[in-house]
Amino acid sequence: MLRTRRGLALVGAAAVAALGLSACASSSTPGGDTTSSAPAGGGGTFSIAIEEPQNLTPSNCYDLYCFNVLNQMIIGIYDFETQDDGSIKPVPTDLTKAVSTSDNGKTWTIEINPDWTFTNGEKITAKTFVDTWNFAAYGPNGQQLGFVFGPSQLDVVGYDDVSDAKSPKAKTMSGLKVVNDTTLSMELNKPLGESLFANFLAGPQILPMPSTALTVSGSEDFSKQPIGNGPYKMDTPWTPNQSITLVKNPDYKGSTPGNADQIDFRVYNDDNAAWADLQAGNLDILGVSGLPQQALATAEQVLGDRYVNTAGALQFGYYAFPQQTDTFKNKDVRIAIRKAINYQDIVDKLLYGTATVAQSFAPSTIPGGGTDICGDSCVFDAAKAKQLLEQGGGVPGNKVQIASIQGADNSVRKAVCNQIQQNLGVACTLKMFPDFGAMLDAYAKLGAGDTGFILALGWGADNPTINNMIAPLFGTGAPSNYIGYSNKQFDELVARGNAEQDPQAQINDWLEAEKVLYGDFVAFATTFPNTNYGYSEHVSNVKINPQGFVNLAEIQVNGS
């Protein structure tokens, strides 16, 4: 599970956002369109490979797999939609009537359409959302995604009072209020730009849950058989480690009912087995987190145009240099290491062209992504690299170590190491750790005199913003800032961008922040994996977006 797409990264993608139910998703007629029926040729059953989802409670859903399931079952406030140019954007769902801010992003009013119900008959009102979110944020409930209401993302007023795990001061966030049956208001500590706010409200954490699910034991029961308001529903509890079966929800009120009658999610612990099943016609869709590396060499030949490979998944690998040791103290040395690595070569030969070399931390599929921030420092040049290394005084012991995890696919890291060795004339080895936790522990314990090792990490973004590509990793004290990076200028630029209402100004601020980051060069992005997947002859109109969300409701089962 620690392995992600094509072995690039150490960290699994915990992407948290919705797929493009697209086309009609932005219509917001009150009550939705109850009469719409499946297009001609609907019906049938298809199967899709996933890994075991950790949990099917929205506020505890922290991986791609559970969200692909939940997203078919529950409609929330925003949904991600793929634009014509391939980029992804959050748009209001059928359930949402209007979202507006009265004071430049500090107070938000969310209006929903009346008459929506859960499949258990419970009415969905403003109170449903307020209660669900309070449940998620309340510390003693121990929900994984409670933090999105906290300072690192939405920063709702009163979050600190409820978030303590042992003895919170309050049960509900004071910034969250029911105005009337269909309207709620949310007050934030810091203003947020509209697009960022929408992005934060498009993940599983905001999906509504019926009142029965809003206790710890209730949520555990809910996870066994979620109850929703979406185009599909679960008729019987799912079987952990085997399968999840969704059937069409006849009471669905929205405008995008599903095509197929039934969706079978099949749990695979080894994606090579899924690849064998796909080739044998026993499985219809594979690639929520990419095709297995073993399949890449032959995928095109085996599947023909049923193999899709497009640039810009919302993930990247990155290398980070320890700052607390003297090993990589000199910036020239750090740049020398990057310049000694020919990533294009690795992409072509090892990854069969299924990745793009990164010149920034944001892939081309997000607004403002794909900009060349790093410039010459990230361009392979062996001679220059060697010169920079000498200029920077070399590395102690003429040795470089790259952290790796046992059992993970370390082929790319090995290739990188070989190139460093060859191009810089220093010894390079992989420093093996049993798991992610052990690696971080060792990293945190590094002292000034110790020999530092380079961290090779990966990041799967929660939402398609530059903010999410850099802020959680490099903001001072940010939750995933493992390298302990801290730069005031960077923090200020990110914060300024967050509050910016004008989308372009917001992007510019974040790009400036990225420039500061590359100026310090304590970390660099390596490659962005492509989105690649394959499907059987049994289905058509299969699309997996750069976040790894499948357009399950739109998929057509051939011949039915």
Added chain:
Amino acid sequence: MGRYFVRRLLQMIPVFFGTTFLIYALMFALPGNPIDTLSRGKPRNPAYLQYIIDQFNLNDPFIVQYFKYIGGIFTGNFGKTFNNVSVIDIFMQRIPVTLQLAATAFVIELVLGIALGIWTALRKGGPFDHLSLLATLLLIATPIFVLGYVVQWLFGVKLGWLPPAGIQAGWPTSYILPGFVLASASFAFVLRLTRQSLLEVFGSDYVRAARAKGLPAWTILRKYSLRNSLIPIVTFLGADFAALMGGAVITEGIFNIPGIGQQLYQSIRLHESVVVVGLVTVLIVAYLIMNLLVDLLYGVLDPRIRYE
């Protein structure tokens, strides 16, 4: 006999405590910590971490954790995974799957191994004997994952005779390929063992005497030779059945069989001590029971063996 049986059963109690303690200690000693591994390097909600720590007593010293776990077992609470699935549910789901797989493999190695072993012993030095020596050597030498992927590709993908992965098609269809792969190495052992053991018995005086008396070859085999040559084979098969249950990690992985091996692998990676301890304990009990059965079978096969 009865006393012997009871004594053997009672012996399992200290073994149970010893193994749970050892496995728990080993899990505790694993480097890294479950919290970091569980959250996969994503931002972690402190409230969630606290919840997990409280639920699983992660802040307690080792010995306290262990006794809380044992205490739980005696009140019928075997614990749960970090994803809130109870260990009992995991047992109920996975043990039948693993049993079906192990049984399939066991039948394959038992029937094919003994039958071909007898044949090669009867036709000693013939072309089939030589061929089987070559084939079994090859099987024993091939790593199981190589064989697994080859068989999966050939029979599952290329020829499409059997499903390449999963258990959707049910027993036996889904279990034949993985069962064969799982059985392969042991099958070769059983074949060689049967052949060797039979040849030894064939050379003994009483078989020669029976042959001299003009008894038919089939009767000699059935009444005089086979039963006596079975003891080493039964010993091997008994230990092997238990090993088949726990040792199918690779095969279960390749063929996506949701059995015990797969769960063990996952749980060890996630540091889910209670799951690992629970499953390993079940495996050890299975091993002990198989051993006991083997010992009892000795008495049936060879009446000279008596138990007090």
